[in-house]
Amino acid sequence: MFLDTPFNQNDKWREDDPERFRYELATMGCRTRVFENLHGMKTSWGRGNLSFTTLNMPRLAIEARIKAENLVDDAHQKDAIEMKAKEFFLDGIREMALLVGEQLHTRYEYQCTALARQFPFMMGNDVWKGGGNLNPNSQVGDILKQGTLGIGFIGGHNAMVAIYGEGHAKNQKAWDTLYEAVTVMNQVVEEMKAKYNLNYSVLATPAEGLSGRFTRMDRRKYGSIPGVTDADYYVNSFHVDVKAKVSIAEKIKREAPFHAITRGGHITYVELDGEAKKNIKAIVKIVKVMHDEGVGYGSINHPVDTCNSCGYKGVIYGKCPICGGDSILRMRRITGYLTGDLSTWNSAKRAEERDRVKHC
């Protein structure tokens, strides 16, 4: 977490304030960001994310491209088709984000009717600011105003391939379009905030089950489209294709600008090929680039294997180098989980790990 990135700062933060933690951002869950607030202090403290709903960017892009192809008769007019497809795509994003905003509001109204005693820990311990003062039989109501409502998205990369035939790692037009799409989502967030006076935000969804589910649904509907629906998963939010051969610096530069416009949460990771603890200089350098490019929340993933017999930790090729044991826990990081073993991930996430380029 980069506490000093401009959008992660709170003016009230003072180095000598023993309670400065109140003005420091903390990620909730694996990347959910709760900070800006229409109803009180700008803080993560005593608040949380209420709900988020993720829009399926690849589907909107496929629909936009089909519509554009039907409109532009000459299939050779590549630029004209792309331009039209972009227009339809951005319209689709706006329309869907508005729908999601309304859905989140409806859900919020329902959430407010819950009784305080349904959350004995959260309300009883004042984990939600003000919840401790509630009568156990009264509705939680306005207490939830502190919470955030996230409009999320998945598959920015796949959507750009659907429109341009290339992802935003390599194609500048694709990058600009994706950035514009997330900007449109931010405009909708501002409109929803004004309409309902609630803490809406744009979330770079940390999709888990969804990464496989949307892809399967779209493959059924549109068939297997190369680079769009032909893998077992959609690429996460604004991340460049996990298979793209881009350098560490390039990946960070491509993704960092999206952090400032996904205030509901985000992450940029790089994958290393070896034991990070043996090469601190490399780690420091990567952290510095992330900082300088404006990353809000970054991760450096590196393999850590543990021998189940003797406890040796390191990168283990085949058998344990210490005791020769062959029961090895292979820990990798994906959507925030470190505790597991590759064998416990869902099939879409295992497919993604297999495809991820080690930046080496």
Place this chain on the structure above:
Amino acid sequence: MLYLIGTYPETILDGEGIRYSIYLAGCAHHCKGCHNPESWNPQHGTPLTKIEIDRIIKEIADNPLLDGVTFSGGDPFFNPEEFLPFLRRVKEETGHNIWCYTGYCYEEIIQQPKLRVLLYYIDMLVDGPFMEEQFSPYLDFYGSKNQRILQIDPKSGLLANP
């Protein structure tokens, strides 16, 4: 002709920082327990053509994040006559600090003029054969305890801190 086994554009395994690693084919040491015995064959991989060398140098120059370049293999010292002009080009055109792995010991290298001349373009030499009985997984950037990371003074082509 030199043969290239492969390159790693950003690795943290072959020396300090983020490095560009170049693996060259051919090795005369044939250490027991070698990870890549196929790399002993001097024609393993693909021919290192001028086009390939240009590509490598451009890729290094285009990456602002790199801390240096590492030569490994095989043993880059296997074919010193052909390694020298390649090494010199990389050193002079990229200006990066150079780590180089070899199965020869420093003391052997300085006795042989063909090998010794390579040291003028190397900043860190990781020397000595891999000895399976001295293997330890706790060593940073080398495999067995007999091996050493030696800082070379490029001006004299000798140890920087003898």
